[in-house]
Amino acid sequence: MLREYGGRQVTVNDEGFMTDANQWTPAIADAIAGEAGLTLTPEHWKVIAFCREDAAREGQPPGLRRISKLSGVGTKELYALFPKGPGKLAARVAGLPKPHGCV
Amino acid sequence: MKHLVILGAGTAGTMVANRMRSRVPDDWTITIVDPAATHLYQPGLLFLPFGARDESKITRHRAKTLYGSIVWNPSSVVAVDAGRRIVSLSGGEALDYDLLVIASGSQIRPGETPGLLGEQWHRTIHDFYTLEGAQALRRALASFHGGRLVLNVVEMPIKCPVAPMEFLFLADEYFTRRGMRDRVELVYATPLDAAFTKPTCNKVLSYLIAQKRIRIETEFSAAVVDADARRLRSFDDREISYDLLVSIPTHGGAPFVEASGLGNELGFVPTHPNSLRAKADDHIFVLGDATDLPSSKAGSVAHFQAEVLQENLRRAIDGRSLDDGFDGHANCFVETGFGNALLIDFNYDTEPLPGVFPLPGIGPMRLLEESRINHWGKLAFRWLYWNALLPGRPLPVSTRMSMRGKTPAATKGDPTCCANTAAVR
Numbered sequence: 001m002l003r004e005y006g007g008r009q010v011t012v013n014d015e016g017f018m019t020d021a022n023q024w025t026p027a028i029a030d031a032i033a034g035e036a037g038l039t040l041t042p043e044h045w046k047v048i049a050f051c052r053e054d055a056a057r058e059g060q061p062p063g064l065r066r067i068s069k070l071s072g073v074g075t076k077e078l079y080a081l082f083p084k085g086p087g088k089l090a091a092r093v094a095g096l097p098k099p100h101g102c103v
Numbered sequence: 104m105k106h107l108v109i110l111g112a113g114t115a116g117t118m119v120a121n122r123m124r125s126r127v128p129d130d131w132t133i134t135i136v137d138p139a140a141t142h143l144y145q146p147g148l149l150f151l152p153f154g155a156r157d158e159s160k161i162t163r164h165r166a167k168t169l170y171g172s173i174v175w176n177p178s179s180v181v182a183v184d185a186g187r188r189i190v191s192l193s194g195g196e197a198l199d200y201d202l203l204v205i206a207s208g209s210q211i212r213p214g215e216t217p218g219l220l221g222e223q224w225h226r227t228i229h230d231f232y233t234l235e236g237a238q239a240l241r242r243a244l245a246s247f248h249g250g251r252l253v254l255n256v257v258e259m260p261i262k263c264p265v266a267p268m269e270f271l272f273l274a275d276e277y278f279t280r281r282g283m284r285d286r287v288e289l290v291y292a293t294p295l296d297a298a299f300t301k302p303t304c305n306k307v308l309s310y311l312i313a314q315k316r317i318r319i320e321t322e323f324s325a326a327v328v329d330a331d332a333r334r335l336r337s338f339d340d341r342e343i344s345y346d347l348l349v350s351i352p353t354h355g356g357a358p359f360v361e362a363s364g365l366g367n368e369l370g371f372v373p374t375h376p377n378s379l380r381a382k383a384d385d386h387i388f389v390l391g392d393a394t395d396l397p398s399s400k401a402g403s404v405a406h407f408q409a410e411v412l413q414e415n416l417r418r419a420i421d422g423r424s425l426d427d428g429f430d431g432h433a434n435c436f437v438e439t440g441f442g443n444a445l446l447i448d449f450n451y452d453t454e455p456l457p458g459v460f461p462l463p464g465i466g467p468m469r470l471l472e473e474s475r476i477n478h479w480g481k482l483a484f485r486w487l488y489w490n491a492l493l494p495g496r497p498l499p500v501s502t503r504m505s506m507r508g509k510t511p512a513a514t515k516g517d518p519t520c521c522a523n524t525a526a527v528r
Contacts, residue, residue, distance in 0.1 A: 011133075044305075056190050063259075064258070064324070065258065065368050065369065066367070066368045069368045070368070075326070075338055076338055077327065078338075079324070079337075079338040079339045083339060084322050084339065085294075085296065085324075088296075100397045
């Protein structure tokens with residue numbers, strides 16, 4: 001389905017994850033985050049940048065443990081930044097698919 | 104002489120060793136490395152906590168599971184040097200290899216969660232993924248007088264992702280039979296967002312949760328256990344108190360995988376999803392739970408992988424291009440209690456669907472629907488495991504998933520089945 005974020009039409013699946021990571025822009029991230037009740041801070045951006053870089057490298061979105069181990073942002077902090085399911089929410093804001101078996 | 108070396112003699116490693124006996128050229132040897140003298144039929148662990156006393160039927164001496172000329176080396180692996188193609192072993196021995204299969208599985212790592220391992224481990228805090236754990240839990244359940252039993256999955260991926268639900272279904276039956284179900288509260292605390300995360304499964308199976316009176320706490324990611332206060336706390340500071348905690352701890356690959364620089368963040372080996380070759384090295388293949396693949400960590404998956412791997416090992420020996428034949432196929436019986444079970448069949452791209460599963464010689468079995476024959480199928484599987492699966496004899500189930508008999512759903516599925524059958528990618 002199509003959804004408008006940050007003034008652009010993007011395609012998302014029924015769980016709200018973008019289906020084409022190439023359509024993503026930082027403005028879209030701001031809009032998706034806003035919808036989830038978040039205001040993005042530099043710490044959020046650090047996580048988002050890691051997720052996008054890692055996904056581009058590995059061909060799949062990183063799970064929570066991978067983010068906490070490699071991004072320099074710990075699990076506890078990830079929960080504060082992206083409440084409930086940080087792996088899932090960070091991927092959604094970063095324009096990536098839902099991580100497999102994600103939390 | 105040339106050498107095929109297999110690391111790990113669990114379901115996956117044993118199967119592929121036995122299958123390769125008749126498939127390697129005469130100038131090849133097969134060596135399998137595993138320090139444990141006993142082979143454990145892991146699906147049998149599920150029934151021990153509820154009073155089964157069939158340890159003698161779910162264990163077998165290693166030597167009796169490996170056939171013919173296979174050499175069993177009972178050492179532990181220290182590290183793999185992929186550049187020089189050498190495996191170093193405890194005791195200082197080194198094995199050269201021409202082709203290596205990593206089949207070292209996945210183990211629980213309770214030490215990853217503060218508070219889990221301590222004085223209360225195997226007293227008020229239990230696991231059922233090890234023989235000792237399942238036996239200790241059997242004692243604990245027998246003397247349990249009521250209260251709140253919490254089953255917690257710490258994080259994905261786990262072995263046999265339907266086991267947590269099966270455990271709770273069997274617990275419901277167990278306490279009902281003991282006449283104390285009303286005094287026991289069953290709670291399932293999961294890091295995932297539902298008990299069954301895929302649309303068709305959720306629609307078809309959610310009645311089970313209500314019927315068996317299981318309370319579910321979703322998106323609960325356990326950070327720490329306060330064993331003295333008997334409380335589980337999540338990373339977002341939610342707390343669940345318990346009288347008895349059954350934990351499915353974090354899983355990880357064998358320690359040597361990380362020591363060799365071959366693992367991901369949990370020690371699972373990055374693997375090509377269809378050919379099963381390690382991404383890092385052309386001389387290494389990976390099988391079963393040791394892979395980082397999003398297929399389930401389950402024996403049926405190892406079986407379907409083994410059929411592709413035996414072909415690819417032969418092709419690698421002959422210098423031919425590999426077969427991309429593995430499709431993520433899994434096929435599992437799910438115990439639902441009171442003598443019933445479900446059968447699910449799925450792969451990377453197709454979620455478990457209702458319908459019938461054609462099984463030559465036995466007849467069609469219902470999919471995603473409880474039945475007695477599925478339960479007997481699950482129990483009969485132990486015999487098949489020892490006498491057909493491990494020795495590498497053919498079973499009447501195809502390697503690739505078939506849509507025959509299945510009722511397609513309106514929406515396309517995701518490989519992460521039902522009760523969260525997929526691994527973290």
